[in-house]
Amino acid sequence: MIDCAVVTIRSKEEPWKPIPIVARTREEILESSGSIYSHSMTLEALMSAIKQGMNSIAFVGTSCNIDAVTKMQGWTTVLARSAIGYEIFNEAVDNGYIEARHLEDNELERVLNLAKMKKVQMYDISKRQKA
Template identity: 55%
Template sequence: MTENNTETARKKYEYSFDYIQSKLEGSKDSFGKLMKEIVRTGVCTECGTCAAVCPVLEWDHLVGQPKLVGKCTGCGICYNQCPRTITDPNELMGEFKTGYVANTNIPEVIGGQDGGTVTSLLCYLFDEHLIDAAIVTMTDPNHPWFPVPQIITTKDEAIKASGSVYCHSQTVEALMDAIREDYRSIAFVGTPCNISAVNKMYNSPAGMLKYFMRAN
């Protein structure tokens, strides 16, 4: 094997499911590892991804952390998909080449949070039939301080959901629900920790999300 072939094989391995599993080797209790290194150290962002991807985990809204409701098999998915762990050497999203300042021209959204840009993008995606659904956060009408992740499917719903909610929202769980409901092209609106978690899932060698999407 030539030097170039060896390097190619090494890089391929470092972005494989086997590599990730080797990083977790000996960790029969993946949930315990997650609790020890992330939750109890205060690194957890309360995004809820661990509970969204594991069938034996639930999110404890009262305590603000994952709760084991079955036997941990040590698969490592909860640990690997957490946006605060590093198991993939190539997980960076890439360089940002430029930045923009934008404002909406949709009358109902003018004056909205940060210019209403995200809402405008969602409206465009729905108008052009580029997405089947979007994951957003809305507020409970009876408890305005309580965030409610929602699956929306229309432009009108996107306008209704405009504005920020300054509280933890389990949007990744809503994304998994949308996938189970057979939506294939999904826009996702979330905080940086939510976006980081979804990016890890999308690029995972285990194929957590990529095979569900209509286009890259």
């Protein structure tokens, strides 16, 4: 489970104005559903969540914001690269749709070298064989 989610809601007074929030309830997350075609300062809300002591934080944002989070982490992860979310990835693994494993040291070095040139995931994902 997550402690919170960094999401964007619409301003009630100015519907085109995005407001990033640290959502802690189901209602707050549902309020953030839909698209807002304007830049949102979600990194500010992420820093607020971290300062509040949140450890497991879901982050919903545009690809440029997710790239910024990736650079902050220092690693290219499935969470940041997929933009779908860690929970969905884990559920797919748990249900057997995909198989995931941590990379060996020699594989990790190769991936890190590739990551300098392009964006890659740090997990080897392959389809599971039918029994």
